[in-house]
Amino acid sequence: MNTIPLEHYLLVAAALFSIGLAIAITKRHFIGMLLGIELMLNAVNINLIAFSRYDPEKLSGQLFALFVIVVAAAEVTIALAIIMRVYGHYKTVDPDQVDDLKR
Amino acid sequence: MEAAAFYSFSILAIISALFILFSKNLIYGAFALFLTFLGVAALYVLAGADFLAVTQIMVYVGGILVLMIFGIMLTQKASKDTTSTTPNRVEVLLSREFWGFLTGTGFFIFLGYIILDSQFKMTGDIISSKSTIRTIGVELMTSHLLPFEIAAILLLVALIGAAYLALNRNPAQ
Numbered sequence: 518m519n520t521i522p523l524e525h526y527l528l529v530a531a532a533l534f535s536i537g538l539a540i541a542i543t544k545r546h547f548i549g550m551l552l553g554i555e556l557m558l559n560a561v562n563i564n565l566i567a568f569s570r571y572d573p574e575k576l577s578g579q580l581f582a583l584f585v586i587v588v589a590a591a592e593v594t595i596a597l598a599i600i601m602r603v604y605g606h607y608k609t610v611d612p613d614q615v616d617d618l619k620r
Numbered sequence: 621m622e623a624a625a626f627y628s629f630s631i632l633a634i635i636s637a638l639f640i641l642f643s644k645n646l647i648y649g650a651f652a653l654f655l656t657f658l659g660v661a662a663l664y665v666l667a668g669a670d671f672l673a674v675t676q677i678m679v680y681v682g683g684i685l686v687l688m689i690f691g692i693m694l695t696q697k698a699s700k701d702t703t704s705t706t707p708n709r710v711e712v713l714l715s716r717e718f719w720g721f722l723t724g725t726g727f728f729i730f731l732g733y734i735i736l737d738s739q740f741k742m743t744g745d746i747i748s749s750k751s752t753i754r755t756i757g758v759e760l761m762t763s764h765l766l767p768f769e770i771a772a773i774l775l776l777v778a779l780i781g782a783a784y785l786a787l788n789r790n791p792a793q
Contacts, residue, residue, distance in 0.1 A: 539724030
């Protein structure tokens, strides 16, 4: 049981985090950026749970991951509500076109 | 057996994450994110976190992803060059693509160097195959009671705020 070394979990999480970062940078769409941010939060959770394997009495890592999931759920609802308002006002979902303060 | 499951689910998660990165259609990206979440939930099970795997599927796949697909559909914009074969297209500037790939690969090399360079000495026992629900419940109700209550208040505030922002479309009237 549990022959997979810790480093492999961490490497998978690092790969997912980097892909999420690249998605959040490249996508010119509010919801595309949100997809990248969700992927990054998931990668962080993999790290926490992989370290929590060695702490079966208290499971601090899994509790942290649970709170991260709660905060991610709150964040995405608020972000989508704000995106709806921005879309209703500017009629666009491109973050480059919401530039009133730069004009 | 366990190693085969671990590597196949990690490859599933990483390939569908890469598909989100390269896909031009945002709806396809959202469905690929569904596959990524399932792969990550399988990794949770393999790391001995059964409760969190079920929570992941219920919260992310059942809640967040459905919300995002609704968001994509509600912010549909019919531009002039949209045809029936190119819906939900996200145009990507070449400079952004370049900087995104550079940052992503650079960050991955940096993190991989740190992970492979560090020597983790784990002293605790490895988790056994028993369920983690009992431990999580006891810990939430004893030593983590304050964060639990704060999370409850945060969810209530987020619920009210999201409902206010989404319902009251024009506060000037």
